[in-house]
Every structure is written in C-alpha cells, then in structure tokens.
Amino acid sequence: MIRIEPREMPSKLWTIGIPIISAFIAILFAAIPLALAGANIFEAYAQMAKGIFGSTFAFTEMLTRATPLIFTGLAATIAFRAKLWNIGAEGQLYLGAMAAVAVGTGLIDAPSFILIPIILFTGALAGAVGMAAPTYLKTRFGADEVVTTLLLNFIIIIFLQMMLEGPLKDPMGMGWPQSEPIVDNGVLPQLIPRMRIHTGLIIALISAGVVHLFLSKSIWGFKIRAVGENASAALHAGINVKRTFMGAAIVSGAIAGLAGVSEVAGLRGYLTTDLSPGFGYTGIVVAMLAGLSPIGVVISAIFIASIFVGADTMSRAIGVSSYLADLVVALSLICVLVGGFIARYKFIRTNKENI
Amino acid sequence: MKNTRVLSLKNLSKRFGTVVANNSVNIDLYRGEVLSLLGENGAGKTTLMNMLFGHYVPDNGSIDVLGDDGIMEPLTLGHPQASLDAGIGMVHQHFTLAENLTVLDNILLGSEKIWAWRHDHLKARNKISKIMDKTGLSAPLDEKVGKLTVGERQRVEILKALYQDVKILVLDEPTAVLTPQEADTLFENIKAMTKDGLSVIFISHKLREVLTFSNRIAVLRHGEKVGEIATSDANEKVIARMMVGEDTIENPRDKIELGNPILELHEISLIGDSARTSLNSSNLTIHQHEIVGIAGVSGNGQSVLAKLISGLLEPDSGTLNINGENIKYFSPNEMQSLGVGRIPEDRHHDGVIGEMSVAENLIIERLNDKDINAQGFLQNKEINENAKQLIEKYDIRGPGVDAKASLLSGGNIQKLILARVFECKPIVILANQPTRGLDLGAANEVARRLLEARARGAGILLISEDLDEIIALSDRIIVIHDGSLTEAHNAGREAIGLMMAGESA
Numbered sequence: 103m104i105r106i107e108p109r110e111m112p113s114k115l116w117t118i119g120i121p122i123i124s125a126f127i128a129i130l131f132a133a134i135p136l137a138l139a140g141a142n143i144f145e146a147y148a149q150m151a152k153g154i155f156g157s158t159f160a161f162t163e164m165l166t167r168a169t170p171l172i173f174t175g176l177a178a179t180i181a182f183r184a185k186l187w188n189i190g191a192e193g194q195l196y197l198g199a200m201a202a203v204a205v206g207t208g209l210i211d212a213p214s215f216i217l218i219p220i221i222l223f224t225g226a227l228a229g230a231v232g233m234a235a236p237t238y239l240k241t242r243f244g245a246d247e248v249v250t251t252l253l254l255n256f257i258i259i260i261f262l263q264m265m266l267e268g269p270l271k272d273p274m275g276m277g278w279p280q281s282e283p284i285v286d287n288g289v290l291p292q293l294i295p296r297m298r299i300h301t302g303l304i305i306a307l308i309s310a311g312v313v314h315l316f317l318s319k320s321i322w323g324f325k326i327r328a329v330g331e332n333a334s335a336a337l338h339a340g341i342n343v344k345r346t347f348m349g350a351a352i353v354s355g356a357i358a359g360l361a362g363v364s365e366v367a368g369l370r371g372y373l374t375t376d377l378s379p380g381f382g383y384t385g386i387v388v389a390m391l392a393g394l395s396p397i398g399v400v401i402s403a404i405f406i407a408s409i410f411v412g413a414d415t416m417s418r419a420i421g422v423s424s425y426l427a428d429l430v431v432a433l434s435l436i437c438v439l440v441g442g443f444i445a446r447y448k449f450i451r452t453n454k455e456n457i
Numbered sequence: 458m459k460n461t462r463v464l465s466l467k468n469l470s471k472r473f474g475t476v477v478a479n480n481s482v483n484i485d486l487y488r489g490e491v492l493s494l495l496g497e498n499g500a501g502k503t504t505l506m507n508m509l510f511g512h513y514v515p516d517n518g519s520i521d522v523l524g525d526d527g528i529m530e531p532l533t534l535g536h537p538q539a540s541l542d543a544g545i546g547m548v549h550q551h552f553t554l555a556e557n558l559t560v561l562d563n564i565l566l567g568s569e570k571i572w573a574w575r576h577d578h579l580k581a582r583n584k585i586s587k588i589m590d591k592t593g594l595s596a597p598l599d600e601k602v603g604k605l606t607v608g609e610r611q612r613v614e615i616l617k618a619l620y621q622d623v624k625i626l627v628l629d630e631p632t633a634v635l636t637p638q639e640a641d642t643l644f645e646n647i648k649a650m651t652k653d654g655l656s657v658i659f660i661s662h663k664l665r666e667v668l669t670f671s672n673r674i675a676v677l678r679h680g681e682k683v684g685e686i687a688t689s690d691a692n693e694k695v696i697a698r699m700m701v702g703e704d705t706i707e708n709p710r711d712k713i714e715l716g717n718p719i720l721e722l723h724e725i726s727l728i729g730d731s732a733r734t735s736l737n738s739s740n741l742t743i744h745q746h747e748i749v750g751i752a753g754v755s756g757n758g759q760s761v762l763a764k765l766i767s768g769l770l771e772p773d774s775g776t777l778n779i780n781g782e783n784i785k786y787f788s789p790n791e792m793q794s795l796g797v798g799r800i801p802e803d804r805h806h807d808g809v810i811g812e813m814s815v816a817e818n819l820i821i822e823r824l825n826d827k828d829i830n831a832q833g834f835l836q837n838k839e840i841n842e843n844a845k846q847l848i849e850k851y852d853i854r855g856p857g858v859d860a861k862a863s864l865l866s867g868g869n870i871q872k873l874i875l876a877r878v879f880e881c882k883p884i885v886i887l888a889n890q891p892t893r894g895l896d897l898g899a900a901n902e903v904a905r906r907l908l909e910a911r912a913r914g915a916g917i918l919l920i921s922e923d924l925d926e927i928i929a930l931s932d933r934i935i936v937i938h939d940g941s942l943t944e945a946h947n948a949g950r951e952a953i954g955l956m957m958a959g960e961s962a
Contacts, residue, residue, distance in 0.1 A: 319837070321830050328821060331812040338767065338799065338807045339821040340790035 120441035121391060121398075125405055128434030135429055139422045146416050153415025154408045160415070162299035166369065168407035170195070170378065172306035173361030174385025175392060175399035176313050177229075181354035182394055183317060185330040186237065186347050190251030191358040192382025193258035194229040198359025199366040200262060201228035203270060203281045203373045206288035214287045221288050222305070222363055229359020230352040232258065237351035241344040255382065263375055272372065281373040290368035302364030307400065309357055314396040316353070326350045358382065387431060391438050406431055461488040462529065463656050464545075464625055468518035471504055478504040480680045481518070486625065488523075491647070491657045493667040493688070495700055496677035500896070502660055505677070506627055510547060511537040523624070546623030548614045548631060556603035560596050561585070564617045581620075588619050591653065593646050607755065608639040619650075626650075627658045630894075632666060636754050637924060637954035644670045664693045665925065676700055700897055711912075715932075716745025717781070719916035720766070720885045725775035729761050735940040736761050738775065743885070743916035748907065750931030751920040751942075753957050758940035759920050760802065763889045766918065767799050768792035780884055793822055798883030800874055802890045802920075804867070808874045811863030815855060816844035818862045819877055851876040852902075868899035875906050886910055886917045892926060904930055924953060 133143045154164050174191045181188035188194075201224040210217060236250035265271075266279040274282070290301040317323035325346045328336040337343050361381060366373050388406055392398030413427030464486040471479045479501045486492055496502050507513045509520060514535035521529040522543040533539035554563050565581055582598065589595050594612045602610060611631060618626055628647075632640040644666075647657060661667050667674060668688060675685045676699040684699045722741040729735040736758050743749045753759055764770040765777070768789040777784045779795050792799070801807035809818045820829050820840050828839050844858040853872045855865040862870065871891070878886065888907060892900035907917055907930060921927050927934055934945040936956040945953050 319834050321824055321833050321835060324817065324824065324835055328810050328813065328817075332806070332810040334807050335801075335810050336821075337769065338789060338801055340768075340788070340793045341821070341824070342788070342790065 116445040117393065120445045121393065121402070121438045124437035124441035125391075125434050128430055128437045129409075131433045131437070132426060132430045135426060136422065139426075141420050141422045146420055146422065149416040149419040150412035152419075153412040156415075158294070159297060160411070162294060162297040164407050164411040165303055165404070166299045167411050168403045169300075169303045169306050169368070170361045170365050170381040171384055171388050171403035171407055172303075172310060172400055173357055173364060174381050175388030175403050176306075176309055176385075176396060177354045177358035177361070177382075178386045178389035179392065179394045179396055179399055180313055180317070180326070180357070181233070181350055182389060183330045184326045184347060184350035185333070186240075186350050186354070187248045188233055188251055188351070188354050188358075189248055189386065190233060190236065190254050190382070191354075191361070191385050192378060192380065193251070193255035194232040194355045194358035195362040195365070195378055195382050196258050196262050197228040197232040198225035198362030199373050199377055200265060200270070200362075201225045201359070202288075202363040202366050203284065206284040206367060207282040208285055211285075212287065214291075217285070217287045218290065218367075221284075221367055222360065225359045225363030226356035227359070229362065230356040232359070233351040233355025234348065237347055241347055259375060262373075266373070266375065270373070279375065283372040284367050288367055289371065290364065298369060300364075300368035302368035305360065305364060309360065310396050310400050313353075313357070317396060322346075322349055358385070361385075384431075387435050391435060393442070405434075409434075461523070462486070463488050463523040465521045465529065466505070466509070466518070467521065469505065469508055469515045469520070470517035471508060471513060471515050477680045479508070479515075482677070482680075482682050484675055484682065486656050486658065488656055489651045489654050490673060491651060491659055491671040493659045493661065493671035493674045494677065495661070495664075495667060495674060495696060496896075500677040500700075501680040502677055503629075504680075506547065506629070506658075506660070508534070509540065509545060509627070511535050511540045541621065544622060544624035545627070546618030546621055546625070547627040547629065548611070548618055549629055552607075552610050552614055554602045554610055554613060554617075557601060559599050559601055560605070560613050560616075561598040563602055563613055564598075564620050566617070568621050585616065585620060588616060592619070592650050594619075608635050608643075611635065611643070615646075623655070625656050625658065627660070629660045631659075632661065632663065636957050637950070640666065663923070663925065664696055667696070668693065697897060713746040713912065715747050716914060718742050718778075719745050719780055720918065721776075721778040722765075723776045723778070725765070725772045725777060727761050727765060727770060727772045729758075729940075736765070736772075737940045739940075739942045741935065741942055743918055745884075745914045745916055746911055747932045748911050748917040748919055748930055750927035750934045751918065751937050752924055752927050752934055752945070752953055753922070753937035755922055757937050759889070759937055761940070762937070763799075763802060763887060763920060766792070766797065766885075766887045767801070768797075793881075796881075796884035798878035798881060798886045798915075800871075800878055800886070800888045800891045802893075804870050804874055809862040809870055812861055814859050815848070815853065815862055815865070815873060816840050816858040818873055819844050819847055822877055822881065847876040847880065868895050871895060871899060871903065875903065879906055879910065882913070883910070884915055886915050887920075888917060889920045890922065891919070892921070892923065900926075924950065924957075928953075 136143050136146050153160055155161060174195065177191045177194070178188060202221045205224050206217070206221045210220060212220070232254065233251070236245070236247050236254060239245035239250055240247045263279065266281060270281045272280050272282040293299045293301060293303065317327065325336070325341050326349065328341055329343050329346045333343050362377070365377050370377060384406065388399055388402045391402035409430045410427045413424050413430065416422065417424035417426070462485055466482060466484045469479055469482045482505060494502050504513065508515045511534065520532040520534065522532050522545070524530045532543055555566065558566070561578065561581070564585060585598065594616055596609055596612045596616060602613060605613065631643060635643065651657060659667070659671055668691060671688050673685065673687055674691055674696060676683050676696065678700060686695070720743040722739055724738045724740060725736055726738050727736045751759060751762065761770060765772060768787050768791055771787040779797065782795065805811070810821070817840070820843060823829050829836055841858055847853065848858065851872045853865070853869050853876065855869055862873065865873065886907070891903045895903065907919070911917055919927065919930060928950070934953065936943045936945050936953060938957060943956060945956060948956070
C-alpha cells in the first residue's frame with residue numbers, strides 16, 4: 103500500500119533533473135516501436151545520434167530546426183505564465199511571415215542594417231496584432247481565447263492562401279502559390295558559409311535572454327506572473343489584469359511573429375503555405391517541457407529538434423517511418439508530466455499492519 | 458452513565474518534516490458530554506481530528522473506541538471508513554454539501570449504495586424525521602441545498618452525521634457563520650442530543666461559547682495538551698492564559714476626539730446578483746480617529762460594500778467621498794493611491810499570491826513606487842531589504858524572504874497583509890473579517906494595529922461576523938441586513954443580534 107502526499111518544497115535539483123531524466127526515458131521507450139518495426143535498435147539509435155552529432159552539417163541542421171521552436175516556445179511561455187492560453191502561435195507565425203514578405207520583397211529599398219530591423223519589427227507587429235485581437239475579445243466580451251486563437255490559425259492559413267494566389271503571388275513563380283523572394287538586403291545572414299544555419303538562431307537566443315529578464319526582473323513580468331498565479335489577488339492589489347493580459351498577448355504574439363520572419367527571411371527566402379510544419383503547436387510542447395522557463399525553452403527546443411532531425415536520418419538510413427519522431431516527442435511530454443507529478447509528491451510505503 | 462468512556466486518544470504524535478504537529482496527546486471522551494478543544498491556530502487541533510478520522514496516520518500512539526459490545530477496541534488507523542463505521546462523525550467548518558442536490562440527497566450521500574436498483578427513500582425519510590423530532594433540528598428535505606441559508610445548511614450537515622448513527626460528533630467552528638440566535642438554537646439542539654448519549658467534541662475560537670456550552674475543556678498548545686479543566690472551574694481569563702501562555706491584552710481604547718469625515722457614502726445603491734448582495738441607498742460616514750464596525754450575518758451586502766471601497770465595483774447611483782474628494786473613477790489602484798488600505802476577507806484567495814515569494818507579496822501594492830520600480834525594473838535589493846525589515850517589524854514567521862507565501866500559516870499571511878497595508882500609512886482602512894480563523898495572539902496583533910492606525914488618525918471600516926470583536930473594537934456599530942445599513946446606537950448584544958436577523962430591536 104502506497105500513500106501519496108504532496109511535498110512541501112520540491113527541491114531545485116528535482117525540478118531541473120526530472121525533465122532531463124524523463125527525456126532519456128522517453129528515448130528508451132522509443133525502442134519498443136522500433137523493435138516492432140523490425141529495426142535493429144542499436145543501429146537505429148546510432149543513426150539517430152549520427153543525424154544530430156555526426157557532422158557539422160547535421161548539427162547545424164538541428165539548430166536550424168530548433169530556431170523557430172525557440173521562438174514559438176517563448177511565445178507560449180510568456181502567455182501561459184499569465185494563464186493566457188495562446189494556441190495561436192501557428193497563425194501568428196504566418197502573420198509575421200506575411201508581413202516580412204510584404205515589406206521585404208522590394209517595397210522598401212534600404213541597406214541591410216536598416217531593412218532587416220524593419221522586417222523584424224513589422225513581422226513582430228503583425229504577430230502581436232494576431233494575438234491582441236483574441237485577447238481583446240477575451241477581456242472585453244469573455245470569449246475563450248483557447249477557441250478563438252485556435253480557430254484563428256485556420257483563418258490565417260486560408261487568408262495566406264488567398265494572398266499567395268493574389269497580391270503576394272510571385273509573377274515569376276510559374277503559377278505556384280508562392281511569394282516573391284525576400285530581397286538580398288532583407289535576408290538574415292548565414293552564420294556559417296554553405297550551411298543553412300542563420301542569424302535567426304542568434305535572435306532567438308537573445309529573445310530567450312530578454313524574456314527571462316522580462317519575466318523575472320521587470321515590473322511587467324512581475325504583473326504577468328502575479329496575474330497568472332492568482333488573478334483575483336492581483337486585481338485586489340491594484341494590478342490592471344486586463345491590461346496585463348494585453349501586454350502578455352502582445353509580447354507573445356510578437357515573438358511568434360518573429361518565428362515566421364526568421365523562417366522566411368533566414369531559411370526559405372520566399373513564403374509558401376508549408377513554411378511551418380506545425381512549429382506553433384510544437385512550441386506549446388516545447389514550453390511545457392521547459393516548465394515555462396525561458397532558458398529551459400532553449401534546451402527543450404534543441405531536444406525536440408534533435409529528435410526530429412535524428413529520426414529523419416534514422417528513417418532514411420534504416421527505412422523505418424520518420425513518424426517515430428512524433429512518437430518520441432509525445433512520449434517525452436508524457437514522461438515529463440508524470441515526472442513533474444513525481445517531483446511534486448512523495449510516495450510513502452505504509453505498513454501492512456496499520457491497515 | 459456519564460462515566461462511560463467512549464473514546465480515548467492515547468499518546469498520539471504526528472510530525473511533518475521537522476514540525477511537530479502533535480506530541481503525545483492523551484484525550485478521553487465520556488458518553489453524553491461536550492468536550493471543547495481549544496487552541497491557537499497551528500496548535501494541532503486539526504491534525505488531531507484528522508488522525509481521528511483516518512486522514513492521517515499517527516507516527517505514534519493509538520485510538521480506542523467503545524464498540525457495540527461495550528468494550529474499548531482499537532481503531533484501525535489511517536482509514537476514514539473505519540472511523541465512520543466506529544460511529545465518529547464530523548461537521549466541517551467549510552460545508553461539504555452538494556448545492557445542486559436536495560437536502561435528502563445530501564443526507565443520504567455516502568451512506569447509500571450507489572449501485573442499487575431502487576432507493577428506498579421512504580425508509581430514509583422516516584428515519585430522518587425521527588431524528589428531527591428527537592433533536593429539534595429541522596430542514597426542508599426536498600429543497601435544493603443551494604437555496605438554504607447557512608444556518609440551515611449547518612443543520613443539514615449535522616443531520617447527515619446523525620443519519621449515519623454517530624456516537625461521537627466533532628463540530629469544527631460551527632458558529633463561525635451563524636447569528637447569535639442561530640448559534641444558541643444550535644447549542645440547545647446539541648444539548649438535547651447529548652442527553653441521548655451522544656458525545657461531542659467542540660472546536661471553537663470563541664471563549665464565550667466554549668464556557669457556556671461545554672462540560673469540559675482541553676487546551677492544546679504547540680501540539681501538546683497543556684491542560685484540561687472542568688468548565689465550571691473556568692473563566693475567560695484562565696482559558697486564554699492556558700491557550701497563549703500569557704494574559705490576553707485588553708485593548709485599551711482611549712477616547713479620541715473625532716476628526717474630519719474621511720469616508721462618506723451618500724445614497725449609494727449598487728445592484729448585485731440578488732437582493733441580499735446589493736446595497737440600497739446607503740449612507741455612511743466615517744471620521745478620522747474612528748472605527749466603525751459593520752455587524753451582520755454573511756451574505757447581507759458586506760461583500761458589495763467591501764468591493765465598493767476596494768474599488769472593485771462601481772455604484773449604480775450615489776456618491777462616495779474620500780477625504781472630501783469625490784470618487785469618479787473606481788479601481789483598486791485609484792483607491793490605493795487615495796490612501797485606502799484594504800485587508801481582504803479571503804486572505805488566501807484575494808490577499809496574497811501563494812506561488813510568489815514573501816518579499817514579492819510585500820511590494821505588490823507598491824509597484825509604482827520609485828524605490829521599487831526603476832524604469833520598469835524591479836529593484837531586488839530594495840525589495841529584499843524591505844521584506845527583511847517588515848518581517849522583523851511585523852513578526853512574520855516563515856521560512857524566509859524568498860519562501861513562497863503559500864508556505865506561511867494563516868496568521869502569518871495576515872501579518873504579511875497587515876505589513877503591506879499599514880506601511881503605506883493609509884487614511885482609510887477597510888478591514889474585512891481581519892481576524893477570522895486567527896488565533897488569539899494573531900487576532901490581538903490585528904486589533905493592536907487597527908487601534909494604532911485609529912490613534913494616528915485613520916478612519917477604519919471593520920466588517921466582521923464576530924460580534925464580540927466588533928463590540929470590543931468599534932466606536933460605532935452599524936448593522937447590515939439585506940443590503941441596508943442601520944445605526945445600532947448603543948444597543949446591547951441581544952438587540953444587535955436581533956437586528957442582524959432582520960428584526961427591529
């Protein structure tokens with residue numbers, strides 16, 4: 103017989119250690135479907151590791167994949183800290199990308215050091231508007247932001263399709279629904295020649311640092327945490343809860359917008375409707391895995407990107423489905439959630455005679 | 458008959474981590490008696506009762522209960538069902554009724570099998586009406602619990618316990634929500650039940666009730682039983698000394714000349730969800746150097762009044778002046794900047810943010826201050842320094858400045874709120890149930906701070922359900938009933954009680 107009692111103070115070591123242990127356990131669990139698929143497990147893991155650490159190219163590819171996840175993970179983190187459930191990072195990402203394309207494909211002619219900040223700013227602004235609108239509906243009319251942000255994703259994607267068939271369509275695109283390419287001065291510089299890794303990663307890392315400082319050191323961050331933890335007490339203490347929601351929404355949406363800018367101006371060069379394979383949604387997993395810590399988001403984004411990139415290599419090399427990557431990500435989230443439970447509670451074996 | 462032991466707690470000990478909640482507590486309960494269990498908050502009353510009910514397993518000791526065969530048998534520890542089977546029932550301080558079910562369903566809940574073909578309610582009704590006849594407790598069986606008053610709900614709780622054939626009934630602060638008249642009726646009913654052999658353990662903070670109602674008093678302090686006394690040998694002073702280990706401070710309320718009006722409500726109306734949660738063209742003036750007590754049973758408009766003065770609600774009509782200035786824009790921030798200090802009713806829910814640190818909670822109302830907020834950034838050094846000072850000054854006991862506020866006890870959370878409010882030197886103070894659930898030491902501290910603010914020149918609006926507290930602290934008493942304010946003038950306890958129940962004195 104085991105009794106479960108809450109721990110009074112979960113230790114720091116546990117809160118950091120548990121997600122890491124959980125992630126490893128999740129990777130071990132992946133052996134089961136791998137074995138069922140008939141693969142040699144050791145070979146599969148070796149290929150996976152090779153896909154991540156095997157070469158400079160592999161490693162930079164992984165970081166390239168992690169870049170948008172850091173952005174969307176941060177977007178989810180900041181909103182979730184205020185208990186504002188932004189499920190719409192995917193849509194905000196596309197809004198950011200659309201804005202980047204709108205100003206970055208020849209509308210403005212300026213040198214890089216001017217054009218790139220303009221593109222970043224408009225992209226962030228578009229994302230911010232994309233989250234501010236449902237938040238206004240929430241604070242003004244009580245519309246549930248889970249529903250509005252989620253559904254807005256689909257509206258934005260269809261709007262994007264319309265734009266790519268119309269005003270944003272590349273006349274040189276041979277009829278494909280894609281935008282004109284970002285002008286050379288607007289492209290985010292590469293970090294290493296001949297590799298796809300680009301400055302977006304640096305911007306993402308800086309964003310993580312800024313969000314960390316913002317949440318832990320700024321008055322706004324204080325208000326966001328206060329509202330998220332206990333909106334009623336925050337209201338009593340004179341914090342304007344609606345305005346705080348709006349602030350969190352704007353920052354969250356802006357960062358999600360940057361994810362779109364980074365992908366379109368750093369990686370693809372032009373915009374299509376398949377710019378993001380669900381980075382907005384994966385960002386939620388990244389944020390949860392990180393326990394809503396901005397610095398943790400960087401680590402968990404790299405972990406999830408590794409799984410995806412590693413699984414790709416593995417599937418190419420030994421012929422198992424790359425969907426295994428999704429499986430491992432899902433398993434690790436479950437493991438972390440269970441791990442978080444274990445960290446918060448203690449399990450006491452009770453004596454048989456007492457029962 | 459009186460000398461038959463029905464329950465004996467032997468050497469019960471329980472510790473949580475390094476905190477000793479109970480240390481070798483021995484208590485006997487006899488048939489047909491009312492035993493009062495007294496102690497400050499954190500003295501270990503709740504832990505002791507939780508062990509009796511099987512919610513906690515004691516580290517040491519045992520519990521014996523008189524069985525049907527008349528022999529004391531050891532109780533299986535750590536199993537609530539075993540305690541229920543042994544005939545131990547509890548009426549919790551916070552009601553555990555399902556509001557959308559009828560009274561009958563609530564009474565049967567838990568004692569009826571869920572998977573039964575049909576429920577024989579006739580038999581149950583007969584049994585309940587027999588209990589009602591015998592005890593004088595009554596409740597409308599087919600009414601939804603959500604529609605009952607708190608007094609009625611409490612009777613349902615007791616009926617529910619009695620329906621399960623309890624021999625030992627534990628009442629945890631049963632009068633916290635009742636009018637004096639309702640409380641007196643409750644005591645009479647329980648007295649009647651003890652004549653039939655029911656034994657009662659009565660937990661209360663109110664010394665007066667304990668003295669009039671119980672046969673014997675056991676006092677806990679710091680987890681140990683420090684004394685047991687027959688009620689006939691006790692008086693308030695003696696018990697209070699046993700509880701806190703020192704004499705209670707008599708609040709010396711010296712006469713002070715009233716100053717200017719500082720808070721004025723003129724013909725304020727505010728329509729709430731129902732008539733009971735509204736204010737009807739109310740007038741109220743509080744002067745400097747004055748404590749005005751609002752007496753009333755909960756749910757008669759107090760919370761609307763409190764929300765109005767907190768800036769959370771806007772009046773539908775009428776005017777509110779603070780220090781002569783007419784308030785046009787109602788928000789907590791605005792009230793705060795005008796010098797209104799607020800001690801919220803529900804300190805856990807509205808007072809502190811449990812997941813944030815003590816230091817952060819201490820500055821949450823001062824986010825616009827220059828020494829806290831430098832260009833939008835928190836001044837952590839200043840915040841920590843401030844916290845250290847206030848923890849010292851207000852004797853806030855807990856793990857430290859960086860500890861989460863949720864780790865503090867109720868009394869220390871209240872001290873934290875006091876520190877936050879009083880450090881801003883407010884000119885108007887709204888104290889909403891400031892001592893509810895606090896032990897004597899902490900309650901005295903609250904009273905002392907309020908009187909200090911009064912001497913400094915603040916006007917204080919004290920909302921409380923504890924009439925003794927209101928009488929002790931207030932310069933003037935106003936009774937609130939169904940959203941209307943009535944000046945009590947110099948009415949006595951009984952008259953105020955009647956006014957609280959809505960009858961003209």
